[in-house]
Amino acid sequence: MSAAEIPNDPNWPRATSLLKSAKSELALIGVPASATALSHTSAHLTPAAIREALAKYSTFAGSSDIELSSAGITDLGDILSPDHADGEARVAAAVVGLLDTHKILLAIGGDNSITYSVVAGLFPDLSKIGLITFDAHHDLRDGISNGSPVWRLIEAGLPGKNIVQIGLSDFANSGPYAKRAKEAGITTIHRAELRERKMSEVVAQALEIAGANGREIYVDIDVDVCDRSVAPACPASVPGGLSADELRQAANLVARDSRVRAIDITEIDAASDAPDGRTVRLAAL
16 A cells, blocks of 8 residues: 555544654755665665655654654755765765754665765764764775775774774674774674673663763664565665664664764665565664
């Protein structure tokens, strides 16, 4: 059933009603980048798909008795042609100053290359921020791709000691990049460790490290951190990753911290999702 076919019930407002042009604390911007991805992807289709998927959800969270209908999200639309060097410059320019008028920014990719350009545009001095990634991969490659944003940020001035990487998968990385992470001073928390620790404990540790001394924090949620069965639309997701509930818990925990000023959601190829749209629907939720 498409969004247009869902019966309208005034007592069941859809989450799409949260998307507004009026100013609110939360701003959303689409960054449909895909050209530099290491795997073939149609991730440029994903921002629109996630917006549409919001129609399948209400605005009420029963577990916490929170009604969001009066909150709203300022939808800033999508950045046109965000790929390659000129596109990255457009992305950076589009987000400059947004944290002066909004409490938090949500950037929807697109592939993981957007993390570099969004961070660079939001924060002029990278030495004063922290970064938390939920990702199966280190993203410490050389060059410009969806496998290099963390390394590019380090080269641009982000100290490795300010970075925490959560959910790294076995056989999804290599020895040289694990060594690069260690030498840079990055805190790494592998998927195997998450089976032994509570997510709340892990996120608290990450926030303490990335946000030390009151630093503002950027959070990169690469959905390929999830198990392949949960995120089939992520080209690089592997068996054994996070469950949908674990990712939702982690996202909720970081979003509650006032030091977190921006979050991105990346690496979903909406065109290759399961017939039930489970990956896109997870991102929307």
